[in-house]
Amino acid sequence: MNPELLQNADIFRARVLDWYHQFGRKDLPWQQNVNPYRVWISEIMLQQTQVSTVIPYFERFMARFPSVQALADSPVDDVLQHWSGLGYYARARNLHKAACVVDEVFAGEFPRNVDTLTTLPGIGRSTAGAIASISMGIAAPILDGNVKRVLARLHAIEGWPGDKKVADRLWQIAEGYSMAEQNRADTREYTQAMMDLGATLCTRSKPACTVCPLVDGCKAVAEGNPTAYPHSKPKKDKPVKATWMLMLQHKGELLLYRRPDQGIWGGLWSFPEFGSEDALQQHLALQGLKPRQQTSLEPFRHTFSHYHLDIHPIHITLSRKLPSVMEGLDQVWYNESQIEQLGLAAPIKKLIQILHHANPVKQ
Numbered sequence: 001m002n003p004e005l006l007q008n009a010d011i012f013r014a015r016v017l018d019w020y021h022q023f024g025r026k027d028l029p030w031q032q033n034v035n036p037y038r039v040w041i042s043e044i045m046l047q048q049t050q051v052s053t054v055i056p057y058f059e060r061f062m063a064r065f066p067s068v069q070a071l072a073d074s075p076v077d078d079v080l081q082h083w084s085g086l087g088y089y090a091r092a093r094n095l096h097k098a099a100c101v102v103d104e105v106f107a108g109e110f111p112r113n114v115d116t117l118t119t120l121p122g123i124g125r126s127t128a129g130a131i132a133s134i135s136m137g138i139a140a141p142i143l144d145g146n147v148k149r150v151l152a153r154l155h156a157i158e159g160w161p162g163d164k165k166v167a168d169r170l171w172q173i174a175e176g177y178s179m180a181e182q183n184r185a186d187t188r189e190y191t192q193a194m195m196d197l198g199a200t201l202c203t204r205s206k207p208a209c210t211v212c213p214l215v216d217g218c219k220a221v222a223e224g225n226p227t228a229y230p231h232s233k234p235k236k237d238k239p240v241k242a243t244w245m246l247m248l249q250h251k252g253e254l255l256l257y258r259r260p261d262q263g264i265w266g267g268l269w270s271f272p273e274f275g276s277e278d279a280l281q282q283h284l285a286l287q288g289l290k291p292r293q294q295t296s297l298e299p300f301r302h303t304f305s306h307y308h309l310d311i312h313p314i315h316i317t318l319s320r321k322l323p324s325v326m327e328g329l330d331q332v333w334y335n336e337s338q339i340e341q342l343g344l345a346a347p348i349k350k351l352i353q354i355l356h357h358a359n360p361v362k363q
């Protein structure tokens with residue numbers, strides 16, 4: 001392990017640049033006749049889209065809109081038509097809007113300042129950094145998806161890069177390396193090199209660590225699992241719903257009903273459910289049910305793929321069955337032996353077991 005490699009920006013850049021000179025991509029269409037306009041168009045096209053798909057689009061786009069003025073002067077429908085197939089059409093609409101701003105507000109010249117570049121529609125900090133560093137030689141960091149991955153692995157950065165704190169940390173690291181020296185000639189190559197490292201070596205699922213120029217400093221490799229970084233987006237907290245289940249018991253029988261085919265536990269047998277304890281009590285009163293004994297059992301949580309369900313079981317024993325709770329097509333009194341043969345949802349089975357354990361159902 002060589003910790004100095006990550007800490008010393010000069011050593012880091014030298015390694016990255018050496019690799020780039022030997023193995024980096026240098027003949028992509030937007031790497032020829034480099035100017036802010038061409039870099040900008042390529043950067044926007046490359047968001048969410050692979051290089052091989054972008055190349056023919058980029059060439060057709062440049063043939064039709066060779067300059068920012070040509071783009072600004074064209075109808076937006078024409079721009080959309082040349083974007084057709086790349087998806088995310090807001091990108092094309094923003095390109096047209098931004099071209100109009102560059103043309104009208106900045107007299108057709110891209111501003112030579114990262115912060116001002118980010119005021120243009122559709123240009124974020126990383127795209128602004130790429131335009132500034134690649135086409136203007138300004139030492140500005142970039143942090144596209146590829147670079148995020150490389151830096152998160154090198155420094156074993158915990159957390160999801162979409163999280164502000166994690167993103168700030170990655171920007172800080174990126175800035176430290178890119179600002180290391182104001183060698184304008186290297187700035188462009190360094191940015192290209194970092195993009196290439198992520199795109200060709202430090203790939204999402206199969207990083208080629210054995211041939212990576214940074215492997216001896218890479219903390220993710222030292223930990224033994226480079227693909228563990230960057231961390232994925234945390235799963236959203238599931239919403240919590242609650243239900244009150246009425247476990248009516250008469251002697252050795254429990255009242256069950258068959259759930260509708262649609263929805264959770266479709267077609268399975270369950271206890272009648274209510275949205276609140278009050279609703280359950282009102283139901284009892286309306287049905288004229290006089291509990292001989294009523295017990296609230298311990299509530300518990302059942303988790304579905306998209307929400308948690310907090311189940312509040314209320315166990316009520318009746319001294320006699322009333323006609324209002326007699327059997328129907330979807331409502332039946334079951335005794336313990338029959339219950340074993342029924343299609344029951346897991347929490348219902350669990351409830352019956354709890355009840356049986358606490359108070360064995362007598363035949």
Ligand code: SF4
Pocket residue numbers: 150153154201202203207208209210212213214215218220221226
């Ligand atoms: S050593 Fe592997 S994980 Fe680390 S930066 Fe290089 S390719 Fe990525």
